[in-house]
Amino acid sequence: MQIVRCVSCEGYGWFEDEFSGEPVDCDWCGGTGYVYRDARGVDRKIPEADYGKVAAQLEQLEAERLRQMGYSGQARHPDEQPIRRQDTGSDDESAP
Numbered sequence: 001m002q003i004v005r006c007v008s009c010e011g012y013g014w015f016e017d018e019f020s021g022e023p024v025d026c027d028w029c030g031g032t033g034y035v036y037r038d039a040r041g042v043d044r045k046i047p048e049a050d051y052g053k054v055a056a057q058l059e060q061l062e063a064e065r066l067r068q069m070g071y072s073g074q075a076r077h078p079d080e081q082p083i084r085r086q087d088t089g090s091d092d093e094s095a096p
């Protein structure tokens, strides 16, 4: 059984409700962002009972998705985070 990104929410696992603006879990994948695809190409929800079994695979798919979105997949060193550079009291917003 293949695991593929949920076509409905594109791996996010949730939608923003168009009326309330609140995040709601995707019905199609149950909020995981991924679904099983069988040999006939039919997608279906991953049963909760299988989450433990597929956790590692989902993690890998998620890392791949984030990488495609432009993340390096590595945590930034705290000193490289812009928030840490704002402790001088200056409000220089023109800095890159």
Ligand SMILES: [Zn+2]
Pocket: 006, 007, 008, 009, 010, 011, 013, 014, 026, 027, 028, 029, 030, 031, 032, 033, 034
């Ligand atoms: Zn979904």
